[in-house]
Amino acid sequence: MGPGPSSVNPRVLKAMTLPILGHLDPQFFKVMDEVCEMLREVLHTQNHITVPLSSTGTGAMEAACANMLERGDKMIVCRNGFFGDRLGDIAERCGAETFILDFVWGEPVDLQVLSDALDQYGPVKAVGVVHAETSTGVLTPMPDIVELAHRHGALVIADAVTSLGGHDVRMDDWDIDVCYSATQKCLGAPPGLAPISFGPRAMEVINNRPSKVQSFYFNLKGLESYWNQTRAYHHTSPISMTYALRESLRMMMEEGIDNRIRRHARVAGALRAGLEAMGIDLMAPEGYRINPLTTALIPEGIEDTAVRGRLLSDFDIEIGGGLGQVRGKAWRIGLMGESAKESNVFALLSALEQILPDFGYEVASGASLSAAQRALVSYDDGGVLP
Known part of the structure; x- marks a missing residue:
């Protein structure tokens, strides 16, 4: 009953004992497709690039920043807890000029403070918000924040590590640009995979960025070549973890x-x-x-x-x-x-x-x-x- 990892159903644990397939085996591609389709349902999105990264949630946080940000870009990070602080740290490591907006720990993000910051620091490339702050137990409503950021021409990177599967997360309806999560909380799987989804604005940034993504492992273009129909080798997927995620998502679909x-x-x-x-x-x-x-x-x-x-x-x-x-x-x-x-x-x-x-x-x-x-x-x- 801690903040994660949570308990795992025996069905999910049993799925991890299935025979290992190669990560380029056509049968495993079918497993990958099933996982991606169910993740789209949970995230309420049609985004083509909706995949589980071979990492924990922190890796997805890094992947979001590494692919969206280039050296010299401006990013505003709303910090109302421990994981907002981590998001800001990663943005700085990616070379972004990072502006931290501090809010009282235990309080949601204040829309007016964010609006003033967007006016003051603009033009801003991205705004980072933790939807459900795991350190304080506070939920920040997303739709108004997304609308405000887009009005200022900024992308929105949303941390849904704790909220996905336990709260409504509607990526398309709310128009979120990048949303990431993790398997070990409300999705009901062991730790080790991190769902992430990139919307149309985010993909436009990735496809048109002049510089290379500073991470090979989290470079979305490389990951896309493995997860889409090309199936080009990028890295060895954690096969058993993917089985576990598929089974936990199946259970979610059964429950509703x-x-x-x-x-x-x-x-x-x-x-x-x-x-x-x-x-x-x-x-x-x-x-x-x-x-x-x-x-x-x-x-x-x-x-x-x-x-x-x-x-x-x-x-x-x-x-x-x-x-x-x-x-x-x-x-x-x-x-x-x-x-x-x-x-x-x-x-x-x-x-x-x-x-x-x-x-x-x-x-x-x-x-x-x-x-x-x-x-x-x-x-x-x-x-x-x-």
């Missing part, structure tokens, strides 16, 4: 994308209700909380690592600690993919009710479980969170 998103919302609402019943505050403001990951502020006097150690050793439950500014101040609790189950919510709340009194933090026995149950009933009755 909208149903999966509702499942994440349902259990997240129960977890939040239970934590608040214990007097534990949440970091992200109401209305901007991501469902796959809840960031709980650690009560004063409670030692972060001691509680997480007890959860792991006594109850076999893993949750994450804070990153960056909130290190030691917050717990990051994941309900992602296979892990997004109400039984996990009750297991964690019950464990915390037993552990916290040992650290001098009193909780009413069963209060958090009752609150979580009421939230589930409320969601089932009306389809909305209380």
